[in-house]
Amino acid sequence: MHVVVPFAADTPKTRLSEVLSPPERTALARAMLADVLSAITATGHVPTVLSTSPLSLENGCSCDDLPSTTPPGLESASDIPVTVDDRPLTAAVNAQLEAAEEPVAIVMADLALATPAALSTLFASGAADGVAIAPGRGGGTNALVVRHPDFRVDYHGASYLDHREHAAEIGAPLESVDSFRLGTDVDEPADLVEVLIHGRETAADGGESRTATRLRELGFELETTDGRVTVARDRS
């Protein structure tokens, strides 16, 4: 299986601009990418990063500490292939689907809660000529596996519903993958809560995920007000 991780290298995570500066958003996006790449390699697959611009995984990714169950041929993070395609997400992903000669998995780079277990379930899902989708909040397509040669993505709007419809049109059986972890993408300040709550369960070694660690370094902590949990940032 060809596992592709699209990554917006240039202006990542603009919806977090209320709480994070541009360099902080870049650092957080890199930490999430590193967590996602680690989780994928721990399933035994070698991911390909589909980046909007050239990217050094060795120096900017902080994913040099790959899991011990690294797939053959992957010695360090710098061995993870990076494909540069500066087109919008949908066009870049469809180029990957068109060129593919094997099943393709597309895993978003901001699935900071992704675990090897959740990804393994995803990769094993879907019929031999079908499509499997892990939906996100608001009808997003957070991760999918494409085994039908004619399936193409369109990430605009409620893409999960559009992808269901498209799959039905081309006769591709569609399976919905039920995962809270894959369903949680980090786009908005409220999503940071999930990283801090679940970050310690995400890392394979029982430690904390890179994303959670980075958030704490930036001063974020959980805060409970009126029975509801939010994040607060200490800028001292």
Added chain:
Amino acid sequence: MHVVVPFAADTPKTRLSEVLSPPERTALARAMLADVLSAITATGHVPTVLSTSPLSLENGCSCDDLPSTTPPGLESASDIPVTVDDRPLTAAVNAQLEAAEEPVAIVMADLALATPAALSTLFASGAADGVAIAPGRGGGTNALVVRHPDFRVDYHGASYLDHREHAAEIGAPLESVDSFRLGTDVDEPADLVEVLIHGRETAADGGESRTATRLRELGFELETTDGRVTVARDRS
């Protein structure tokens, strides 16, 4: 397994008051309860409703059309036992845990996306003397299975983290159940989006869930603005 569904019968879903009147909130809460009870009965378990006040399931629940895989002894919705306990949620649930002589599952009544498959996975999770929790957004405890005799709940705040800590204190192994469907409780207007997106996959018969149908009857439809999906209400 004793499956308990706590239900706030009197003033349900106050956080939806921006978009729904009190009688509409009551109707929506009843539809969600009916969907949850149907999904539980389809797993072969007889749920008990733990209600804050007396409740007629036959006339107010719209769950008279039980699934065909109804457990033995459950002929109609009016056979679903209702226990009335007007104490706050935590106290009422802990009374159930204290009295239990078998494993107890607590499933919130607003898990409108719950499917028999997701619930079956939950019910089968957790060690013989442990606890299994399906967390919700913001660290909530949306559903759990308790097999350790000393485990007690506390639903205030980030209850998922508190429950993890409590389980560790009493030596109960804790398993986190990874489910988008069980992780989605319907509390706020933004959650209604999920009901409309996934409602058609939720009903066992391939139709639409009662909750989604009720929302459409109330005039709610999905709306895509700037690539993001919200609900809009047509009050005409």
